[in-house]
Amino acid sequence: MGEVIAPAPPPALDVTDLQVAYGSRTVVDGVSLTISRGEIFGLLGPNGAGKTTTLSAIEGLVKAKSGTLLVDGVHVQQQPLEAKARLGVQLQSSSFQAELPIEQIAKLYGGLYGMKLSNEQIQEGMRDIGLEQERGKRFKQLSGGQQQRLALFVATIHDPLLLLLDEPTAGLDPQSRRGLWRRIERLRGDNRSILLTTHSMEEAQAVCDRVAIIDHGTLLTTGTPAELIDKHEHDPRVVAEAHGAVTLEDVFIGLTGSEIRD
Amino acid sequence: MTSISTGSARPSPALAMRSLLRADFLVLLNSKTSGLLSFFPPVVIVVATTFGKSQSRLGGPGLIIGLALTIGLIISCLLGYTLALAHDREIGVLQRLRVTPAPTWMILSSRLIVQVVINLVASIVVVIVGAILHGLAITAGQYLLVLAIATLGAAVFLSIGQALVGLVRSTNAINAIARLLMAVLMILGLVGGTGLLGDTLKTIADWTPVGALMTLFSDVLNHAAWSSQTSYALLACTGYIIVFAYIGIRWFRWESR
Numbered sequence: 337m338g339e340v341i342a343p344a345p346p347p348a349l350d351v352t353d354l355q356v357a358y359g360s361r362t363v364v365d366g367v368s369l370t371i372s373r374g375e376i377f378g379l380l381g382p383n384g385a386g387k388t389t390t391l392s393a394i395e396g397l398v399k400a401k402s403g404t405l406l407v408d409g410v411h412v413q414q415q416p417l418e419a420k421a422r423l424g425v426q427l428q429s430s431s432f433q434a435e436l437p438i439e440q441i442a443k444l445y446g447g448l449y450g451m452k453l454s455n456e457q458i459q460e461g462m463r464d465i466g467l468e469q470e471r472g473k474r475f476k477q478l479s480g481g482q483q484q485r486l487a488l489f490v491a492t493i494h495d496p497l498l499l500l501l502d503e504p505t506a507g508l509d510p511q512s513r514r515g516l517w518r519r520i521e522r523l524r525g526d527n528r529s530i531l532l533t534t535h536s537m538e539e540a541q542a543v544c545d546r547v548a549i550i551d552h553g554t555l556l557t558t559g560t561p562a563e564l565i566d567k568h569e570h571d572p573r574v575v576a577e578a579h580g581a582v583t584l585e586d587v588f589i590g591l592t593g594s595e596i597r598d
Numbered sequence: 599m600t601s602i603s604t605g606s607a608r609p610s611p612a613l614a615m616r617s618l619l620r621a622d623f624l625v626l627l628n629s630k631t632s633g634l635l636s637f638f639p640p641v642v643i644v645v646a647t648t649f650g651k652s653q654s655r656l657g658g659p660g661l662i663i664g665l666a667l668t669i670g671l672i673i674s675c676l677l678g679y680t681l682a683l684a685h686d687r688e689i690g691v692l693q694r695l696r697v698t699p700a701p702t703w704m705i706l707s708s709r710l711i712v713q714v715v716i717n718l719v720a721s722i723v724v725v726i727v728g729a730i731l732h733g734l735a736i737t738a739g740q741y742l743l744v745l746a747i748a749t750l751g752a753a754v755f756l757s758i759g760q761a762l763v764g765l766v767r768s769t770n771a772i773n774a775i776a777r778l779l780m781a782v783l784m785i786l787g788l789v790g791g792t793g794l795l796g797d798t799l800k801t802i803a804d805w806t807p808v809g810a811l812m813t814l815f816s817d818v819l820n821h822a823a824w825s826s827q828t829s830y831a832l833l834a835c836t837g838y839i840i841v842f843a844y845i846g847i848r849w850f851r852w853e854s855r
Contacts, residue, residue, distance in 0.1 A: 395697045396696075396697070397693060397696060397697065397852075417608050417699045417701065418608050418699075420697060420698060420699040421608050421609060421699040423697070425694075425697040427690060427693060427694055427697070429689070429690050431689045431690035431691050431693070431694050432691065432694060433621065433625050433686070433691055434689075435624075435625045435628040435629050436621055436624060436625055436628070437624075437628075440620075440621060440624055441621075443617065443620070443621075444617050444618070444620070444621040445617075445698065446617070447609075447613050447614055447616065447617025447618075447620075448609065448614050448617055448618070448695070448698040448699065448700045449609050449698065449699065450608075450609025450610050450613055450614070450699075451609075452613065474628065
């Protein structure tokens with residue numbers, strides 16, 4: 337008798353032909369992407385390209401006009417709460433209740449994900465992100481870098497299958513940025529999947545397994561950073577932007593244009 | 599942090615609600631302004647009206663305590679709850695909560711429940727202080743009725759606040775409108791109710807949320823028999839709750855942009 341092979345687990349995220357519109361304006365148009373388990377995927381794009389809206393649709397914050405969104409095989413539109421339970425989210429602005437002590441923030445979000453955290457667990461978590469001394473402080477009393485670290489801690493408090501990070505290193509100093517990359521690497525080691533948006537090509541190359549460049553709501557290209565450079569290094573738009581060897585940033589500027597976006 | 603479990607199943611609604619209630623309660627306690635708004639103004643009114651002849655001019659102790667309770671509810675609901683909700687919406691606190699598996703009704707209900715509980719505690723304090731200072735004997739049944747009306751009053755002003763946040767996106771605009779609305783309601787309900795501004799305005803005032811609520815409080819505290827005016831006041835309050843809560847829920851937006 338043949339050996340029974342267990343079916344492969346569904347991908348962490350499967351987006352098919354996603355369309356999102358605000359009124360008559362289509363801001364995400366036919367985006368499709370798949371993120372495997374343990375993969376770090378970067379979504380790159382200029383301001384207003386549709387990165388945050390794509391993330392918002394996966395998070396259930398905006399309604400998709402059409403398309404399918406599956407998180408670990410769970411339909412985001414049909415079973416939103418079940419899908420949200422599998423997601424860890426760090427929004428662009430890390431906003432928690434300003435008057436709430438940070439250990440209470442950890443307890444609140446633990447509870448929302450069905451976890452009763454003991455004081456020891458919270459203490460351990462705070463130590464892990466270097467906020468042990470600050471755990472009695474209110475959120476508004478933390479510095480920007482501390483708030484960002486807390487936001488990532490809260491996003492991973494329930495050990496989610498898929499982590500969505502919207503510009504996680506925006507506004508951080510180089511030390512804090514490197515610290516965050518280390519934490520992202522550790523999550524990869526735990527077989528967590530991550531979808532992050534960023535403006536930083538350095539960040540994309542440092543932490544992402546694959547990246548996609550999005551503009552005007554459409555995915556322009558997808559692949560590993562090295563594949564994107566190989567694929568587009570002879571594109572005249574990319575060559576025109578390159579000063580020496582073609583970089584990921586040259587590919588990005590070549591494909592999305594050099595005009596400044598607001 | 600040590601991994602505890604891989605989040606996948608939908609979490610327990612009871613634990614989520616308890617967590618939200620505890621957090622909202624702590625936020626309210628830590629925000630001293632909100633606490634002061636609930637307790638300080640009504641207590642000042644019952645204390646200030648013990649001096650001179652103000653007690654008889656204002657219609658007796660029942661009406662004074664009713665006035666203090668109503669003003670306390672207006673201030674804490676229209677300024678406290680409404681502005682806190684608008685502010686949290688603007689800085690993204692509501693969106694952050696919305697990406698969790700907690701149902702959206704739970705996020706708003708928790709805030710409303712905490713606000714109502716604070717209003718009830720404030721109402722008990724005001725009635726006790728008022729009864730002592732104004733020499734009013736209040737039975738256990740009256741206390742219960744006062745609590746019931748305070749809950750009704752809180753629901754009226756919270757629904758008005760919810761409607762305001764539903765219809766207006768800008769926090770600054772909400773701040774300005776809430777203050778203006780509060781002033782208009784107070785003037786119309788209090789001054790209009792005395793008849794100083796004429797009979798037409800008195801009739802209008804009696805039907806305003808403030809007028810209707812003061813009628814109910816004063817009837818309870820003065821041992822007045824149930825009258826048609828009491829029924830109309832109760833009906834008016836119920837109507838306000840239905841209309842404004844509908845507007846506040848129907849047009850509520852989770853982000854201010």
